[in-house]
Amino acid sequence: xxxxxxxxxxxxxxxxxxxxxxxxxxxxxxxxxxxxxxxxxxxxxxxxxxxxxxxxxxxxxxxxxxxxxxxxxxxxxxxxxxxxxxxxxxxxxxxxxxxxxxxxxxxxxxxxxxxxxxxxxxxxxxxxxxxxxxxxxxxxxxxxxxxxxxxxxxxxxxxxxxxxxxxxxxxxxxxxxxxxxxxxxxxxxxxxxxxxxxxxxxxxxxxxxxxxxxxxxxxxxxxxxxxxxxxxxxxxxxxxxxxxxxxxxxxxxxxxxxxxxxxxxxxxxxxxxxxxxxxxx
Amino acid sequence: xxxxxxxxxxxxxxxxxxxxxxxxxxxxxxxxxxxxxxxxxxxxxxxxxxxxxxxxxxxxxxxxxxxxxxxxxxxxxxxxxxxxxxxxxxxxxxxxxxxxxxxxxxxxxxxxxxxxxxxxxxxxxxxxxxxxxxxxxxxxxxxxxxxxxxxxxxxxxxxxxxxxxxxxxxxxxxxxxxxxxxxxxxxxxxxxxxxxxxxxxxxxxxxxxxxxxxxxxxxxxxxxxxxxxxxxxxxxxxxxxxxxxxxxxxxxxxxxxxxxxxxxxxxxxxxxxxxxxxxxxxxxxxxxxxxxxxxxxxxxxxxxxxxxxxxxxxxxxxxxxxxxxxxxxxxxxxxxxxxxxxxxxxxxxxxxxxxxxxxxxxxxxxxxxxxxxxxxxxxxxxxxxxxxxxxxxxxxxxxxxxxxxxxxxxxxxxxxxxxxxxxxxxx
Numbered sequence: 194x195x196x197x198x199x200x201x202x203x204x205x206x207x208x209x210x211x212x213x214x215x216x217x218x219x220x221x222x223x224x225x226x227x228x229x230x231x232x233x234x235x236x237x238x239x240x241x242x243x244x245x246x247x248x249x250x251x252x253x254x255x256x257x258x259x260x261x262x263x264x265x266x267x268x269x270x271x272x273x274x275x276x277x278x279x280x281x282x283x284x285x286x287x288x289x290x291x292x293x294x295x296x297x298x299x300x301x302x303x304x305x306x307x308x309x310x311x312x313x314x315x316x317x318x319x320x321x322x323x324x325x326x327x328x329x330x331x332x333x334x335x336x337x338x339x340x341x342x343x344x345x346x347x348x349x350x351x352x353x354x355x356x357x358x359x360x361x362x363x364x365x366x367x368x369x370x371x372x373x374x375x376x377x378x379x380x381x382x383x384x385x386x387x388x389x390x391x392x393x394x395x396x397x398x399x400x401x402x403x404x405x406x407x408x409x410x411x412x413x414x415x416x417x418x419x420x421x422x423x424x425x426x427x428x429x430x431x432x433x434x435x436x437x438x439x440x441x442x443x444x445x446x447x448x449x450x451x452x453x454x455x456x457x458x459x460x461x462x463x464x465x466x467x468x469x470x471x472x473x474x
Numbered sequence: 475x476x477x478x479x480x481x482x483x484x485x486x487x488x489x490x491x492x493x494x495x496x497x498x499x500x501x502x503x504x505x506x507x508x509x510x511x512x513x514x515x516x517x518x519x520x521x522x523x524x525x526x527x528x529x530x531x532x533x534x535x536x537x538x539x540x541x542x543x544x545x546x547x548x549x550x551x552x553x554x555x556x557x558x559x560x561x562x563x564x565x566x567x568x569x570x571x572x573x574x575x576x577x578x579x580x581x582x583x584x585x586x587x588x589x590x591x592x593x594x595x596x597x598x599x600x601x602x603x604x605x606x607x608x609x610x611x612x613x614x615x616x617x618x619x620x621x622x623x624x625x626x627x628x629x630x631x632x633x634x635x636x637x638x639x640x641x642x643x644x645x646x647x648x649x650x651x652x653x654x655x656x657x658x659x660x661x662x663x664x665x666x667x668x669x670x671x672x673x674x675x676x677x678x679x680x681x682x683x684x685x686x687x688x689x690x691x692x693x694x695x696x697x698x699x700x701x702x703x704x705x706x707x708x709x710x711x712x713x714x715x716x717x718x719x720x721x722x723x724x725x726x727x728x729x730x731x732x733x734x735x736x737x738x739x740x741x742x743x744x745x746x747x748x749x750x751x752x753x754x755x756x757x758x759x760x761x762x763x764x765x766x767x768x769x770x771x772x773x774x775x776x777x778x779x780x781x782x783x784x785x786x787x788x789x790x791x792x793x794x795x796x797x798x799x800x801x802x803x804x805x806x807x808x809x810x811x812x813x814x815x816x817x818x819x820x821x822x823x824x825x826x827x828x829x830x831x832x833x834x835x836x837x838x839x840x841x842x843x844x845x846x847x848x849x850x851x852x853x854x855x856x857x858x859x860x861x862x863x864x865x866x867x868x869x870x871x872x873x874x875x876x877x878x879x880x881x882x883x884x885x886x887x888x889x890x891x892x893x894x895x896x897x898x899x900x901x
Binding site: 206207208209210211212228229232233236239240243244310311312313314315316317468469471472 | 489565566567568569570571572573574575576577578579580581584586588589592593595597598602605606609610611612614615638
């Protein structure tokens with residue numbers, strides 16, 4: 194025992210002092226707490242569907258019901274074009290990443306406030322809290338993905354080489370969601386107005402994203418504008434990679450870059466605000 | 475030099491006070507804030523943390539100029555009244571909040587127990603919570619797996635380990651939460667008052683466990699109001715008052731200093747209504763207090779064996795009065811050990827409604843304490859929320875009133891409590 198203490202002794206010297214306005218993000222510290230990220234993610238998953246009858250089925254029902262409603266209203270009644278794909282699979286493929294993103298940013302946005310009892314009582318890198326709530330959403334995403342496979346078999350639409358791009362696209366979506374989630378969660382700690390802003394934001398954001406409509410209906414010279422929405426290019430590419438339609442590389446490039454910028458912005462804002470969380474939450 | 479595991483230099487922390495509305499800024503301000511951030515950064519580089527354009531009375535130094543060093547293996551008790559800065563100090567050391575000025579160097583892994591059941595989730599089972607809470611407190615999963623059986627046994631909840639903790643009794647919940655905390659073995663352990671709850675047997679068990687931990691070369695900082703607890707486990711005591719260290723010495727010395735100087739001079743001399751050493755919602759508050767004898771005459775000293783009346787005048791926050799009021803008294807020895815408690819919950823006399831002003835009398839027939847000085851605490855509760863809680867309202871001077879009518883002089887070391895009983899003989 195004493196030996197162990199001596200060893201840890203040398204390795205852990207912590208200096209606590211007031212920090213400057215902008216500081217570097219502590220990646221090493223986050224790595225040290227990776228296990229906590231895992232446990233909190235597992236907790237969020239376990240707690241999510243506790244005491245529900247349908248349990249994990251909700252992960253499927255949410256996008257599935259949205260698909261049914263969108264198909265009836267936008268596909269059949271409004272006759273929104275769908276790049277010559279059957280509307281249900283067209284919209285469902287986009288709903289998967291969209292719901293991951295929108296649920297992700299709303300859950301992450303409220304996560305810090307919901308965990309105020311932890312923040313005011315124990316230290317750990319705060320970023321773990323919004324990150325864990327996103328992590329829990331990944332499982333829902335995977336569950337809902339299984340329905341997509343069934344739909345592909347039904348419609349006989351199969352991915353081509355584009356599917357190789359899928360992991361990268363998912364990573365970019367996670368990065369964008371984390372970036373936005375961090376900003377919203379940090380803002381929510383100081384200004385509870387964001388509790389009310391987030392549902393609106395998500396609603397408007399859906400219409401600014403080619404989920405229910407194809408990116409192709411946006412005029413060519415306005416395309417760059419809609420792609421400033423990171424979800425626009427990413428979700429279009431997500432759909433293309435799975436349903437074997439041409440990938441719009443320009444769109445993807447702009448949206449991808451915006452995602453990375455958002456992530457960097459998010460992490461710096463979060464790091465700057467994080468040290469005040471315990472005092473103001 | 476390397477023996478010093480905690481070194482605090484000129485530590486200070488400032489808090490903004492004022493109404494909640496002042497603090498909670500709006501969305502509009504948030505937007506301008508974000509836009510202005512780059513400019514503020516430049517400005518901040520040239521100014522002190524508290525800039526000159528703010529009203530200094532809106533700020534309070536929760537800690538100021540705090541300097542101390544702790545050597546490896548020391549058990550330090552931190553005492554002081556509510557708001558003295560104890561918890562702020564612990565929170566800075568635990569890295570929960572950042573100091574405004576000064577610096578701390580910590581050598582070793584730091585674990586903080588600032589509440590019971592940190593990270594517990596009511597929907598999860600006992601087992602899941604052990605892992606979750608343990609990880610949050612800073613243990614890794616191997617460590618938890620190794621100690622798992624020990625934790626479960628310590629809490630005594632083997633049969634319920636796969637039951638969600640929301641179905642636990644509050645006692646079981648507490649014991650499990652403690653058990654996890656008690657098995658946290660970081661080199662530096664920061665403990666805030668967690669031992670103030672739980673049943674007596676379990677408390678003793680926890681104190682014993684803590685003593686054990688420090689025997690293994692761990693350093694402990696322990697904040698508590700319970701003088702008996704800090705007195706029994708700490709070897710060094712630090713008294714904080716108004717954010718500053720008043721005394722840093724042996725534990726017993728620190729306790730004596732705290733009781734005599736800080737307490738009496740600062741609080742007991744003030745009218746009750748002006749006292750700030752209270753906590754609670756303030757829905758109902760104590761305005762004055764007196765002791766009366768059987769005939770209602772005011773007295774200063776309580777003769778044992780006689781009827782005494784403790785009279786509490788109160789007022790409620792507004793004209794509406796207060797509902798479901800419970801109140802009680804806590805009598806403790808000067809060392810902090812509880813002698814007895816007498817509350818309306820015990821006697822089943824909760825007051826369903828109290829008007830906006832009035833007085834409540836607690837009558838004790840044949841007052842049963844041995845002569846000496848006791849600390850009287852009092853609490854008011856509305857429903858389940860503490861409305862006004864004063865841990866040390868005043869000191870009771872109990873004098874010999876010949877309890878048994880036998881003229882026998884009873885001393886404190888013979889008995890704590892005088893029981894109303896007699897002896898008889900039969901052939």
